Amino acid sequence: MSMEFQDGDVIDGVHYHQYDVVIVGAGGAGMRAAIEAAPKARTAVITKLYPTRSHTGAAQGGMAAALANVEEDSWEWHTFDTVKGGDYLVDQDAAEILAKEAIDAVLDLENMGLPFNRTPEGRIDQRRFGGHTRDHGKAPVRRACYAADRTGHMILQTLFQNCVKLGVEFYNEYYALDLVMTKVKGVDRPSAVVAYELATGEIHVFQAKSIVFATGGFGKIYKTTSNAHTLTGDGVGIVWRKGLPLEDMEFFQFHPTGLAGLGILLTEGARGEGAILRNASGERFMERYAPTIKDLAPRDIVSRCMVQEVAEGRGAGPHKDYVLLDCTHLGAEVLETKLPDITEFARTYLGVDPVYEPVPVMPTAHYAMGGIPTNVKAEVLRDNDTIVPGLYAAGECACVSVHGSNRLGTNSLLDINVFGKRAGNNAVEYAESASFVPLPDDPAKGVRELVERLRTSDGSERIGALRKELQDEMDRNAQVFRTDESLARVTETIHSLRERYQNIGIQDRGRRFNTDLLEAIELGFLLDLAEVVVFSARNRKESRGGHMRDDYPDRDDATYMKHTMAYLTGDPHSADAADHITLDWKPVVVTNYQPMERKY
Amino acid sequence: MADNPSVEAGLSAFTVTLIIRRFDPETMDEPVWKDYDVELYPTDRVLDALHKIKWEQDGSLTFRRSCAHGICGSDAMRINGRNRLACKTLIKDLDITQPIYVEAIKGLPLEKDLVVDMEPFFASYREIQPFLIADAKPKDGKERIQSVAQREIFDDTTKCILCAACTSSCPVFWTDGQYFGPAAIVNAHRFIFDSRDEAAKVRLDILNDKEGVWRCRTTFNCTEACPRGIQVTQAIAEVKNAILAGKPAIPAGV
Numbered sequence: 001m002s003m004e005f006q007d008g009d010v011i012d013g014v015h016y017h018q019y020d021v022v023i024v025g026a027g028g029a030g031m032r033a034a035i036e037a038a039p040k041a042r043t044a045v046i047t048k049l050y051p052t053r054s055h056t057g058a059a060q061g062g063m064a065a066a067l068a069n070v071e072e073d074s075w076e077w078h079t080f081d082t083v084k085g086g087d088y089l090v091d092q093d094a095a096e097i098l099a100k101e102a103i104d105a106v107l108d109l110e111n112m113g114l115p116f117n118r119t120p121e122g123r124i125d126q127r128r129f130g131g132h133t134r135d136h137g138k139a140p141v142r143r144a145c146y147a148a149d150r151t152g153h154m155i156l157q158t159l160f161q162n163c164v165k166l167g168v169e170f171y172n173e174y175y176a177l178d179l180v181m182t183k184v185k186g187v188d189r190p191s192a193v194v195a196y197e198l199a200t201g202e203i204h205v206f207q208a209k210s211i212v213f214a215t216g217g218f219g220k221i222y223k224t225t226s227n228a229h230t231l232t233g234d235g236v237g238i239v240w241r242k243g244l245p246l247e248d249m250e251f252f253q254f255h256p257t258g259l260a261g262l263g264i265l266l267t268e269g270a271r272g273e274g275a276i277l278r279n280a281s282g283e284r285f286m287e288r289y290a291p292t293i294k295d296l297a298p299r300d301i302v303s304r305c306m307v308q309e310v311a312e313g314r315g316a317g318p319h320k321d322y323v324l325l326d327c328t329h330l331g332a333e334v335l336e337t338k339l340p341d342i343t344e345f346a347r348t349y350l351g352v353d354p355v356y357e358p359v360p361v362m363p364t365a366h367y368a369m370g371g372i373p374t375n376v377k378a379e380v381l382r383d384n385d386t387i388v389p390g391l392y393a394a395g396e397c398a399c400v401s402v403h404g405s406n407r408l409g410t411n412s413l414l415d416i417n418v419f420g421k422r423a424g425n426n427a428v429e430y431a432e433s434a435s436f437v438p439l440p441d442d443p444a445k446g447v448r449e450l451v452e453r454l455r456t457s458d459g460s461e462r463i464g465a466l467r468k469e470l471q472d473e474m475d476r477n478a479q480v481f482r483t484d485e486s487l488a489r490v491t492e493t494i495h496s497l498r499e500r501y502q503n504i505g506i507q508d509r510g511r512r513f514n515t516d517l518l519e520a521i522e523l524g525f526l527l528d529l530a531e532v533v534v535f536s537a538r539n540r541k542e543s544r545g546g547h548m549r550d551d552y553p554d555r556d557d558a559t560y561m562k563h564t565m566a567y568l569t570g571d572p573h574s575a576d577a578a579d580h581i582t583l584d585w586k587p588v589v590v591t592n593y594q595p596m597e598r599k600y
Numbered sequence: 601m602a603d604n605p606s607v608e609a610g611l612s613a614f615t616v617t618l619i620i621r622r623f624d625p626e627t628m629d630e631p632v633w634k635d636y637d638v639e640l641y642p643t644d645r646v647l648d649a650l651h652k653i654k655w656e657q658d659g660s661l662t663f664r665r666s667c668a669h670g671i672c673g674s675d676a677m678r679i680n681g682r683n684r685l686a687c688k689t690l691i692k693d694l695d696i697t698q699p700i701y702v703e704a705i706k707g708l709p710l711e712k713d714l715v716v717d718m719e720p721f722f723a724s725y726r727e728i729q730p731f732l733i734a735d736a737k738p739k740d741g742k743e744r745i746q747s748v749a750q751r752e753i754f755d756d757t758t759k760c761i762l763c764a765a766c767t768s769s770c771p772v773f774w775t776d777g778q779y780f781g782p783a784a785i786v787n788a789h790r791f792i793f794d795s796r797d798e799a800a801k802v803r804l805d806i807l808n809d810k811e812g813v814w815r816c817r818t819t820f821n822c823t824e825a826c827p828r829g830i831q832v833t834q835a836i837a838e839v840k841n842a843i844l845a846g847k848p849a850i851p852a853g854v
Contacts, residue, residue: 057671148755318610
């Protein structure tokens with residue numbers, strides 16, 4: 001059985017649309033995909049936010065590419081740095097593509113109009129960034145192409161401008177809630193995306209030949225995070241609920257320099273320009289931990305060192321609970337011209353002027369290395385090898401894996417451009433030869449039931465309270481340092497929160513712009529994903545990249561140099577996560593670089 | 601560190617009254633002002649206050665927000681009669697002996713509480729052709745050359761986050777819905793003064809229209825409202841001068 005409709009039909013109150021390519025998400029990856037797809041195939045972009053609100057715009061420091069505009073560099077060095085930075089959990093074929101295609105990705109953006117900072121010769125200027133080195137670790141290299149400290153903002157604006165130029169069709173403030181799968185010859189095939197129109201409360205079914213997920217991350221599982229309120233992992237959660245796997249979810253990046261207590265990002269570009277981390281006594285402590293590249297060590301290492309300094313009593317401030325980012329020697333001109341936004345953030349939110357005083361900082365949950373597994377064509381995988389035809393993912397929601405267990409700074413703005421472009425092109429190519437997968441009967445059923453149940457929910461639990469408990473607990477027990485004991489505690493908390501979530505009540509009963517309902521749905525995704533993160537983390541009894549186990553402090557290549565693959569295999573509400581999550585392994589692709597001890 | 605810089609500094613919370621202009625299109629004909637008492641620290645943002653109300657008192661309070669640190673442009677609203685971003689306005693910077701009045705930005709259709717229909721705003725933006733127009737590609741297949749000085753003259757207008765704080769603070773925009781408004785002109789400026797762009801003339805013609813730059817009466821509301829510190833009125837003046845001169849004044853190349 002399948003249902004018939006014409007594009008634009010409204011049947012039983014549900015709107016039906018038909019496109020060759022549907023892209024979910026309008027951040028960097030989604031819009032980069034749209035720029036490829038829209039001129040060649042009928043394309044729609046469904047986005048929870050107006051495109052320019054996407055969190056790509058909050059990225060600051062730069063986008064890596066071995067242009068060698070200011071000093072010798074090569075994409076091979078970039079590949080090596082990416083592999084080593086990811087603590088050898090990077091798929092090396094993918095890292096090579098990332099580093100090679102970086103050069104054209106930057107030039108594409110410049111050609112589209114991106115106003116990069118310039119060298120005296122008028123070329124794109126480049127700055128230093130953590131973990132990016134000359135000749136396999138000899139010294140920091142200037143590889144990050146940048147536009148002041150608003151590189152992400154300029155990328156987001158430039159991509160949006162080019163979408164306007166191409167007349168890309170956006171469905172703004174449409175919240176994708178389901179991926180419809182139709183059983184064809186015994187195999188589940190993606191046939192449509194179902195979205196909830198925030199302005200009206202109406203439901204839309206978008207049938208498509210190709211579907212691209214570019215929905216970003218889920219930093220809001222943590223309290224202290226650089227992520228936007230809207231980064232609740234909806235896309236990753238949708239895919240999970242469909243029984244498709246998630247890869248390497250235990251690896252979450254904590255960016256070293258969040259404004260203390262607030263988590264607002266201060267770019268690593270500050271250290272790229274020469275800023276120094278100091279403890280309470282003013283010591284440049286990174287010299288002790290990473291003698292060669294010091295403050296420009298990769299983020300996982302710097303974050304761990306900061307937490308260790310505080311734990312050992314060398315923290316600054318009245319409670320000795322943060323360290324200091326010292327920019328005072330950079331001078332007002334460098335701060336005002338190359339780092340104006342972060343200078344203002346420190347002034348506005350902490351009342352600290354970086355020109356004259358060091359800024360209190362501590363690690364902030366920043367980036368999910370894990371996500372929806374894809375191959376280098378951005379095709380989504382249903383297991384270690386088999387693709388889901390017509391389904392693509394790119395950007396933070398995806399796991400290619402180019403970042404392994406720890407992403408290097410400036411590699412995510414690169415990732416969204418390289419793999420966003422690949423997703424767009426491959427989605428078009430597939431749509432050109434494929435036909436529509438028929439819709440099942442009543443494809444909107446799941447979303448309609450979810451929305452109605454929550455909109456009329458009148459239980460005693462409050463969304464804000466449950467979310468806060470989750471975030472507090474994740475910060476306490478699943479942050480930079482983890483142990484089996486701490487993870488066991490979070491597991492219990494998440495289980496109890498998931499039960500209490502069944503008894504929530506919302507207050508807004510309306511259909512139009514019901515953000516109370518929206519937050520209730522988002523919390524459901526956060527709880528699902530936090531459980532996968534913690535369950536995967538407990539299973540990895542080693543320390544690697546962003547996953548640091550106090551009880552297993554060493555990297556164990558013999559047992560664990562492989563990706564985690566998590567599957568939803570049972571009733572998601574069962575008490576014990578082990579009853580519904582099954583873990584498996586996926587080999588790492590190694591080409592040129594054998595694992596070595598990671599020293600900087 | 602404590603959650604809050606105020607706690608760190610030993611400051612205590614106090615009760616603040618927010619008076620918010622509420623409107624539910626499904627149940628009300630006209631907006632009404634409703635007050636809420638909230639416990640806040642001096643370093644809390646107005647956005648924190650709105651969240652406390654939504655999460656602890658009234659889940660139906662509706663507003664847009666995302667990044668919460670002034671870069672995504674979602675939460676422009678009128679706070680004590682001035683357009684600001686709720687996430688960049690700290691309680692300590694307001695007069696807290698008085699209630700804080702919060703309402704939606706003006707001049708765009710009100711949808712619900714603090715949410716307006718942004719489409720007319722983006723329609724004006726799209727009209728000025730906000731994208732680089734340049735047929736000539738660099739011969740070496742690399743980037744276009746642009747000098748540091750050429751890059752500098754449009755630096756300010758690249759900061760725009762399209763929050764609409766400027767446009768919806770403009771008295772001309774309030775009374776004349778056809779006027780492009782400051783944000784569209786700022787984004788036109790960003791390309792008119794970009795040495796790589798080849799369509800300055802087209803944009804200057806668009807803005808020379810009766811609903812273009814000449815409607816600006818230099819009230820400086822837009823400049824005061826801009827949360828990114830863009831010198832909006834100056835940018836508009838530079839566009840006016842470029843129209844009169846027939847072309848923008850751009851420094852010579854490298």
